[in-house]
Amino acid sequence: MIPIDHPRYHSLVTRERLADAARKGVVAMEGLTAHGRGEAFDYLLGERTTMSALRAERTAAALLLSARHPVISVNGNTAAIAATEIAALQKATGALVEVNLFHRTEERIQLIEDLLTNAGADVFSGPAERLLPLSHDRAWCRREGMYAADVILIPLEDGDRCEALVKMGKTIIAIDLNPLSRTARAASLTIVDELTRAVPEITRASQELDTDDCACLISRLDNHYLLAEAICEMTTRLTACSGLKNTGQTP
Numbered sequence: 001m002i003p004i005d006h007p008r009y010h011s012l013v014t015r016e017r018l019a020d021a022a023r024k025g026v027v028a029m030e031g032l033t034a035h036g037r038g039e040a041f042d043y044l045l046g047e048r049t050t051m052s053a054l055r056a057e058r059t060a061a062a063l064l065l066s067a068r069h070p071v072i073s074v075n076g077n078t079a080a081i082a083a084t085e086i087a088a089l090q091k092a093t094g095a096l097v098e099v100n101l102f103h104r105t106e107e108r109i110q111l112i113e114d115l116l117t118n119a120g121a122d123v124f125s126g127p128a129e130r131l132l133p134l135s136h137d138r139a140w141c142r143r144e145g146m147y148a149a150d151v152i153l154i155p156l157e158d159g160d161r162c163e164a165l166v167k168m169g170k171t172i173i174a175i176d177l178n179p180l181s182r183t184a185r186a187a188s189l190t191i192v193d194e195l196t197r198a199v200p201e202i203t204r205a206s207q208e209l210d211t212d213d214c215a216c217l218i219s220r221l222d223n224h225y226l227l228a229e230a231i232c233e234m235t236t237r238l239t240a241c242s243g244l245k246n247t248g249q250t251p
């Protein structure tokens, strides 16, 4: 039992949810390592949504609302820690929710689809085909789903598929705490924020923005600037923390 007044309560609860989901087969064992990598970058961000991340989240909402055929791609980690938030985002944007896995088995697909459905999402399921130009199993998707999409939200992605989807002419929105990752660099828009903070912010913005707001945000989209800002936030914090250490205080 994690005490609610523990200073790292949220982080510890999230870890527990992931470990539990890994035991049930929802999260791949490798997904636990991926989360740990994300946590390290979140620590550098100060475990908060920065101004540049908030701007990216509002732009993501604008892209999803303006899309012809928006899709939210869900993997094991995303379902384990943000199924309810994904269902709310789907309601706010009308996007299709489709499961796409790196460590793909039919059993995991079914478990994740059930988890999402129980959380209130309307999951686009059914037979998948090997449609994306990739040698691994993320190539499997649905012709009327991800393959036909013009805008896709990809939380916690590997770089290969992100690059492939961009080459196919799709607008790709990544959520990735690592601003240096191949995914972050290849995406059309990268949200450098923790998944469970990012998704509710996109939902909130989707409920607020009108057509003019969306057009304005999209016209000003500059992913190089957003990534540079995220790196700047991290280095500023590192510099500030090392300054504190020199004076004998703990960061």
Ligand code: PTJ
Residues within 6 Å of the ligand: 027, 028, 030, 031, 032, 033, 034, 035, 036, 037, 038, 039, 041, 075, 076, 077, 100, 101, 102, 103, 104, 156, 157, 158, 159, 175, 176, 177, 178, 181, 193, 194, 195, 196
């Ligand atoms: O469920 P599957 O089979 O599709 O597998 C999913 C994983 C996550 C194992 C797979 O996509 C993977 O290996 O991902 P990577 O290549 O490790 O990349 C994950 C990225 O997400 C890393 O850059 C992390 O920094 C980032 N990340 C991890 N946890 C979070 C995160 N970003 C935002 N919020 C998080 N909670």
